Amino acid sequence: MKKSILTFVGIGLLSTSAFAMQPPAKANTCVGCHGADGNSVVPNFPKIAGQHAAYLEKALKDYRDGFRKDPTMGAFARGLSDQEIKDLALFYSQQTAK
Numbered sequence: 433m434k435k436s437i438l439t440f441v442g443i444g445l446l447s448t449s450a451f452a453m454q455p456p457a458k459a460n461t462c463v464g465c466h467g468a469d470g471n472s473v474v475p476n477f478p479k480i481a482g483q484h485a486a487y488l489e490k491a492l493k494d495y496r497d498g499f500r501k502d503p504t505m506g507a508f509a510r511g512l513s514d515q516e517i518k519d520l521a522l523f524y525s526q527q528t529a530k
Contacts (some may be wrong), residue, residue, distance in 0.1 A: 456519040460484055470524040482529035488521035 470481030496509035
């Protein structure tokens with residue numbers, strides 16, 4: 433019984449970490465400015481890799497809801513659901529800043 437529970441928990445942890453490393457579908461739009469892994473090479477665009485998920489989530493919601501102003505980010509964020517924002521924030525928070 434213990435062995436089967438540990439196996440189940442182990443599989444669950446592996447599948448969770450594997451999911452987290454897959455870029456969400458909406459990340460395709462982020463790549464143009466922030467890079468595939470959130471490490472922008474253009475000084476105008478911030479590096480978002482390794483930022484805290486809570487910070488990224490709040491920033492995206494603030495762009496979406498008009499509290500932060502940027503024409504590009506506002507236009508992109510307006511189309512995001514709360515879940516899509518959470519997924520993007522989690523993905524970029526797990527990337528390594530370079």
